[in-house]
Amino acid sequence: AGIAFGLDAPYRIDYHDVVDSTNARARALAAAGEADVAVVAGEQRAGRGRVHRDWVSPTGGVWTSVLTRPVFPTAHAPAVTLAAAVATTDACREAGVDAHIKWPNDVLVGDTGERGGRKLSGILTEMEGEADRITWLIVGIGVNANVDPDRLPAGATSLWAERGEKIDRRRFLQRVLERYHRLTAEPDRILEAWRDRTSTLGSRVRVETGDAAVEGTAIGVEFPGTLVVLTDDGEHRRIHTGDCEHLRP
Numbered sequence: 001a002g003i004a005f006g007l008d009a010p011y012r013i014d015y016h017d018v019v020d021s022t023n024a025r026a027r028a029l030a031a032a033g034e035a036d037v038a039v040v041a042g043e044q045r046a047g048r049g050r051v052h053r054d055w056v057s058p059t060g061g062v063w064t065s066v067l068t069r070p071v072f073p074t075a076h077a078p079a080v081t082l083a084a085a086v087a088t089t090d091a092c093r094e095a096g097v098d099a100h101i102k103w104p105n106d107v108l109v110g111d112t113g114e115r116g117g118r119k120l121s122g123i124l125t126e127m128e129g130e131a132d133r134i135t136w137l138i139v140g141i142g143v144n145a146n147v148d149p150d151r152l153p154a155g156a157t158s159l160w161a162e163r164g165e166k167i168d169r170r171r172f173l174q175r176v177l178e179r180y181h182r183l184t185a186e187p188d189r190i191l192e193a194w195r196d197r198t199s200t201l202g203s204r205v206r207v208e209t210g211d212a213a214v215e216g217t218a219i220g221v222e223f224p225g226t227l228v229v230l231t232d233d234g235e236h237r238r239i240h241t242g243d244c245e246h247l248r249p
């Protein structure tokens with residue numbers, strides 16, 4: 001479906017040199033009834049992170065949003081976000097960069113940096129639907145591929161900076177989309193793949209949940225992506241969403 005863009009991708013490719021946000025463009029396509037499309041942009045002028053944060057998206061990056069209409073309950077959507085992190089991590093490793101996942105879906109390199117490593121990629125999931133069925137799901141994936149690190153915020157890095165050489169972005173995108181497509185077809189295998197690639201499990205963490213902060217040791221991740229933290233009081237806390245920081249032991 002993506003052959004027109006020079007990719008053998010499992011989605012139709014909707015390419016733009018410049019957009020505000022590929023997620024916003026994908027929402028418009030969702031409203032128009034489309035499905036199985038990957039919006040791809042050379043550059044984003046108003047890239048978005050979670051909770052209305054900005055996402056810096058200069059040329060050289062891989063900025064994409066995959067729109068699908070999966071037949072599963074809304075409650076399963078977080079697992080799909082994990083699949084995108086697995087797909088991205090594998091593509092980074094194939095490009096020779098030893099990436100790992102920080103819960104829930106940041107892809108990092110190394111263990112030095114502000115919050116557990118240098119951030120290479122972030123994922124923004126949006127959806128609409130009833131409890132028993134998703135109407136549409138958009139998974140936005142941003143990877144600092146051939147981006148000059150001077151153009152990125154503190155604590156961020158790019159594949160180019162880590163390898164010292166640019167990557168083939170088409171090939172990289174194709175790998176991410178293929179892997180994501182395959183994982184989402186087998187949702188039962190996502191968690192296992194995610195656990196194999198994360199640096200969060202076993203780490204001391206501090207998770208900001210919006211109204212509270214939980215500190216302790218990350219001991220598990222349960223379907224569909226719930227983090228289990230063992231606090232110093234011996235309590236098990238289950239966290240559905242939040243910002244996770246790896247602390248030094």
Ligand code: BT5
Nearest residue numbers: 021022023047048049050053055056064122123140142156
């Ligand atoms: C994320 O948010 O990590 C989700 C980012 C999703 C971006 C993709 S690109 C394609 C699609 N279209 C969009 O508009 N968005 C998606 P969060 O965990 O909230 O992290 C946001 C924070 O990361 C910011 O507040 C900055 O501190 C930092 N940041 C911003 N730009 C960055 C970059 N390019 N690389 C690394 N860190 C960045």
